[in-house]
Amino acid sequence: MQYLKNHRPPLALSWCSGAHVLEFLRYLDRFGKTKVHTPICPFYGYPNPPAPCPCPFRQAWGSLDALIGRLRAAFEENGGKPEANPFGTRAVRLYLREVRDLQSKARGISYEKKKRKRPSSAHQQTPSLPLPPPRPPPPGAC
Numbered sequence: 001m002q003y004l005k006n007h008r009p010p011l012a013l014s015w016c017s018g019a020h021v022l023e024f025l026r027y028l029d030r031f032g033k034t035k036v037h038t039p040i041c042p043f044y045g046y047p048n049p050p051a052p053c054p055c056p057f058r059q060a061w062g063s064l065d066a067l068i069g070r071l072r073a074a075f076e077e078n079g080g081k082p083e084a085n086p087f088g089t090r091a092v093r094l095y096l097r098e099v100r101d102l103q104s105k106a107r108g109i110s111y112e113k114k115k116r117k118r119p120s121s122a123h124q125q126t127p128s129l130p131l132p133p134p135r136p137p138p139p140g141a142c
Contacts (some may be wrong), residue, residue, distance in 0.1 A: 003027070013075070018089030027062060032059040037106040047107045061100040068092060069139065 001013070005022055011020065036058045043049035074086035082088065 013080075013109075016086040018086050018091040019142075021068075021086050021089070021092050022095055025068075028064070029056075029058050032057045034058050034103070035062040036103055041108075045105070045107055058099075058103075061096065061103050062080075064099060065096055068096065 034057060035053075037044040037046075037049070037053065037055045039056050043051075043053055044057075046063050068087050072085055075085050076082055077088055080123075086092075098112055
C-alpha cells in the first residue's frame with residue numbers, strides 16, 4: 001500500500017494492473033541480496049565463484065514468488081474478485097517464470113542459508129535399547 005501511495009500519480013489498488021505489479025517487482029530488485037551472474041560474467045553458471053564480480057544483486061525468485069502469493073491471497077480475502085486480481089495476471093506469472101529460469105541458469109547465489117538436518121536412515125533403523133529393570137522401593141516406603 002505504501003508503494004501505491006508513493007506512486008506518481010498515487011494509485012488505488014482497484015486501478016492496479018499486471019503492469020503495475022511488474023513495476024513493483026522491478027522496484028524491489030534494488031533491495032535484493034541474491035547475486036545473479038550475467039551471461040558475460042566469467043562466473044556465470046558457477047554456484048560459488050572464487051572471486052568477487054560486479055554482477056547485480058536481485059531479489060531471489062522464491063522471495064518474489066512467496067510475496068506474490070501472499071498479495072494475491074490478500075487481494076481476494078479483502079473482497080477483490082479473482083478475475084480482477086492484478087497479482088494473478090499472465091504477465092506476472094510469466095515474469096516470475098523468467099526470473100526463476102534466469103536465476104537457475106546463472107546459479108544466482110544468496111547469502112549462506114542454514115541447511116536442515118535430516119535424520120539419517122541408519123539412525124532410524126537401529127533398534128532401541130531395552131529399558132533397565134525398575135528399582136526396588138526405598139526401605140520403609142510400603
